[in-house]
Ligand SMILES: O=P(O)(O)OC[C@H]1O[C@H](OP(=O)(O)OP(=O)(O)O)[C@H](O)[C@@H]1O
């Protein structure tokens with residue numbers, strides 16, 4: 001049993017809190033916008049928080065309950081699909097890149113829906129053959145990411161997906177790997193953004209997050 005217990009989410013993070021919207025995105029298809037709004041309410045209610053995990057001072061956002069309920073799992077993948085379909089000025093991605101490990105829970109399903117390839121970014125030492133490597137810092141530590149050489153072809157359109165953006169270090173490193181491969185980064189898609197950490201400021205492509213978390217916190 002874990003030393004942490006989940007805590008209730010504050011009222012500012014209630015299911016009907018304002019949805020995250022990226023300035024400059026094209027206006028959405030009305031029926032897709034309505035569908036997305038109701039899916040977000042269901043997803044928000046499923047998230048849990050664990051204080052002091054994996055280290056003291058970190059409020060850990062647990063997305064795994066979404067995958068216990070197949071209808072929520074479906075709602076999640078559909079939400080992300082709707083977003084990709086209504087953004088990018090009509091450009092569909094050729095490749096979905098997912099980040100180890102929790103990005104692997106959503107990346108392959110999303111890629112299948114969009115008829116795109118799936119390419120993993122893994123922690124150093126897990127992938128065989130020649131790899132590109134990128135060092136990064138994240139909310140609770142430092143690491144190295146790798147991608148297999150040749151997994152993205154020059155000019156392919158790429159969307160990077162992960163569960164959470166905190167400091168943005170992981171996502172920025174993945175963006176660097178895509179650049180090293182010659183890919184064209186259309187944008188980033190996350191389930192949850194810890195806005196107080198301002199991770200999106202590190203990213204060089206449009207950012208979409210379904211939900212915002214820990215709004216009251218400051219750095
Ligand atoms: O924005 P950042 O500060 O970089 O943090 C976000 C990253 O941290 C978590 O992954 P973690 O490295 O804990 O790996 P895991 O998915 O393998 O648990 C999360 O899944 C993101 O990938």
Ligand SMILES: Nc1ncnc2[nH]cnc12
Pocket residue numbers: 058059060061062138139140164166167194
């Ligand atoms: N607070 C947090 N909860 C879950 N995953 C994270 N990755 C980085 N920060 C995190």
